[in-house]
Amino acid sequence: MNTGVLDILRNNNLSITDSRKKILEMFQQADGALAHADIEKKSKDKFDRVTIYRTLQTFEQKGIIHTIPTADNAVLYALCKEACTQGHHQDNHLHFICDNCNTTYCLNHIPFSSIKLPKGFTKNRTDIIVSGICNKCN
Amino acid sequence: MNTGVLDILRNNNLSITDSRKKILEMFQQADGALAHADIEKKSKDKFDRVTIYRTLQTFEQKGIIHTIPTADNAVLYALCKEACTQGHHQDNHLHFICDNCNTTYCLNHIPFSSIKLPKGFTKNRTDIIVSGICNKCN
DNA sequence: GTAACTGCAAAATATTTGCATCCTT
DNA sequence: AAGGATGCAAATATTTTGCAGTTAC
Numbered sequence: 001m002n003t004g005v006l007d008i009l010r011n012n013n014l015s016i017t018d019s020r021k022k023i024l025e026m027f028q029q030a031d032g033a034l035a036h037a038d039i040e041k042k043s044k045d046k047f048d049r050v051t052i053y054r055t056l057q058t059f060e061q062k063g064i065i066h067t068i069p070t071a072d073n074a075v076l077y078a079l080c081k082e083a084c085t086q087g088h089h090q091d092n093h094l095h096f097i098c099d100n101c102n103t104t105y106c107l108n109h110i111p112f113s114s115i116k117l118p119k120g121f122t123k124n125r126t127d128i129i130v131s132g133i134c135n136k137c138n
Numbered sequence: 139m140n141t142g143v144l145d146i147l148r149n150n151n152l153s154i155t156d157s158r159k160k161i162l163e164m165f166q167q168a169d170g171a172l173a174h175a176d177i178e179k180k181s182k183d184k185f186d187r188v189t190i191y192r193t194l195q196t197f198e199q200k201g202i203i204h205t206i207p208t209a210d211n212a213v214l215y216a217l218c219k220e221a222c223t224q225g226h227h228q229d230n231h232l233h234f235i236c237d238n239c240n241t242t243y244c245l246n247h248i249p250f251s252s253i254k255l256p257k258g259f260t261k262n263r264t265d266i267i268v269s270g271i272c273n274k275c276n
Numbered sequence: 277g278t279a280a281c282t283g284c285a286a287a288a289t290a291t292t293t294g295c296a297t298c299c300t301t
Numbered sequence: 302a303a304g305g306a307t308g309c310a311a312a313t314a315t316t317t318t319g320c321a322g323t324t325a326c
Contacts, residue, residue, distance in 0.1 A: 015325050017281060036315090048283050053316065055281095069207035069267050096255065099262060113251040115266065117234065120273025124237060127267045128253065129207055135258025153300050155306060174290085186308050191291065193306095 004028065012062040019047045023055050024064070033068050033076040033095070033104035068095050068104060069127050078106055093127045098134035105134065142166065150200040157185045161193050162202070171206050171214040171233070171242035206233050206242060207265050216244055231265045236272035243272065 005024045009016050026042055027034060039052050047055075056077055059065040068076040078095075094112065096105040117123055143162045147154050164180055165172060177190050185193075194215055197203040206214040216233075232250065234243040255261055 015280065051282055067209045069209045071205050071207045071265060073205065073211065073213045075211045096259060110253060112253050115248060115250050115268060117268065120276050121234060122271040122276055123268055124270035127209060129265045130253060130261055132262035133260040138258050138260055189307055
């Protein structure tokens, strides 16, 4: 897995630094979404808050991670799939947020019909957020 | 329209105050989503920031307005349709956010197939956020 | 060696809380 | 009159910015 992290950074022309390696690994291990606060907690005494903000921002610009909109307005990030490229994120995101344990699942394999917009509207990105109770909490 | 506002407040056992009337009217006139900042600007020198926070919170608890998840993490609110009741918001929200003018449209009449979750997952709320360019900006 | 990244300090924003006063009913 | 709502002050929390020192390449 470590190699994967390095490859991702190299492929995006980012220099290899401790914080970037560590934060990327956290995303891979989480296999789901992380909030700024999660990263801060899990990396206790490791990185400055500011570094985390900047790293997340860099990753998002490069298309390595994407934001997940949430109803309660927490800022969540998750690894992008291959389809994401710099400045142009994958079109369809389907995320499930558990109301109980608060875990976020990326359910990219769930199909849904594409949405037809009214005339004159152009679609760029679609986000679907489903909340409820996950299989572990049920 | 003024009567509508009063009815809404009465139906929810809320006392009729200037800020509540004014903010509700803003939502009706906006016919779309408003952020805390929008309300603050539009009601210049009228209400305290804190009153706006508290009013929005009250409205949301009563099911008069609901939050709209956004990718850029702005907090948006919009009027709920009749189907919303206290503590139990309408199931399907479809919102369009213009990347250009930033206007948010509630497109509740656009159909989409219901989403099937994996076994063990229970659905509570579904939000669909489409971003792109709206008909006015196109 | 140079450009880029990090950490610290501090500024700018955003949100919450406490309390005295005012308003609605 | 009583309970709730508002405004103000202040405490917290969150995010951004500047800059000097450090690190990657």
